Amino acid sequence: MGTNQKQILKHILSNTDYSMDNSSRSLISLEGLDRNDILGLLRQAATFEAKPDRKILDGKVVATLFFEPSTRTRLSFETAVNRLGGRVIGFSDAATTSSSKGETLKDTIMMVSNYADLIIMRHYLEGAAKYASEISPVPIINAGDGANQHPSQTMLDLYSMLKTQGRLDGLEIFLVGDLKYGRTVHSMLTAMRFFNPTFHFISPEELRMPAEYKEFCRENGIRFTEHSEFNENVISEADIIYMTRVQRERFTDLMEYERVKDSFILRNDMLAGTKPNLRILHPLPRVNEISQDVDSNPKAYYFQQAKNGLFVREALICNALNLL
């Protein structure tokens, strides 16, 4: 960590007010959180970054139920539990569990809640985590429910922006790639509504930001512009470039895919005229939308971004258990 990073961390630690609603400890989506809730959680994440290994979960058992496999997310959550001194039970693939034999989600949740103090779950069906939180006697953290919500990803995106820019307010954020189906970019719009951002939507015609989200921006006074070209001129004012994957299977017109597939790739030579504080984020895994030659550019931040996930998840876990 550079000196500047340390200062920013210190700044986050000292300058945010913290308040959270204690009525429900489950974290299903970020929709119910306000500015202070978000800043409070990010401040907690910063305390874990300063000291990741703490025995706060001593004697606690946390279940990670992955009805849909996601190695990256599961390892991040399980590492967080381990670093906090808790124990992990669970499964990484529903094919090996009784839900593949027709057990209902409710029965699985009721069974596991007998053993665990907290359930972290990922499911391929939308709304699964919400439903689990209504029936479970222990809190639920949603680690992704189909195309719907993935709050810990959004929180680590926000933490990465806060950490690299020293602020969340008034940022110029460029979202690039699949803006139609990209769940991470949609929840970012929702979470950033408290921070007066300016968004730039850069995507192929077929994968433009859906009308309902643009309407959401207008209703919340969020400025945005749309671009169909991705080049060095467009990104010259960016504080954050958030890259996402343009997937072949998302196109109804494969000719269109072939035409645009190489137009939404970030190359190192495009970064020459960009602002010094610019940082490039990506939810990972990357395929080819960021050229390998960008990796060594100091503006590339996607690997550190993934690491930030650990600290954010430590904060979310402790918060769900009401331990901070």
Add this chain to the structure above:
Amino acid sequence: MEKAKKSEQLVAAIENGTVIDHIPSDKVFDVVNLLGLTSITTPITIGANLSSHKMGSKGIIKIADRYFSEDECSKLSVIAPNIVLNIIRNYEVAEKKAIPMPDEVRGIVKCCNPMCITNHEPMQTVFRVVDKTNGTLRCRYCGKDIPKDDVKLL
């Protein structure tokens, strides 16, 4: 007006009871099911495809000697927000009631998102009415909006 009057008369008048008017023609049998009219023993007359200058085509249901609570009626607003209930006493319309849209709809409607948990788990559906004038419902679980015309009953 003349024409509308005539089509009203196609359906027999009742002395006391309820006349449910302005039902979209294709929703008449949904209303029958929602109100459980198949298990009622008093006389019921059902008219469909009647001409209406307001709606083009409409349905009417007349139920003798039966009145409905607000709660029973509010279910109807989900499929047909403009339905009017006429309370009939002694062959006269004693009261005309528009049906209020509830804030929340539980267990009547199916979520149209095939990937929604409610379509895979034995559980009750819950929708918030996000737009009372247009009758738009939002699923409590998957968050998808269902426009009035796509509302399907369970």
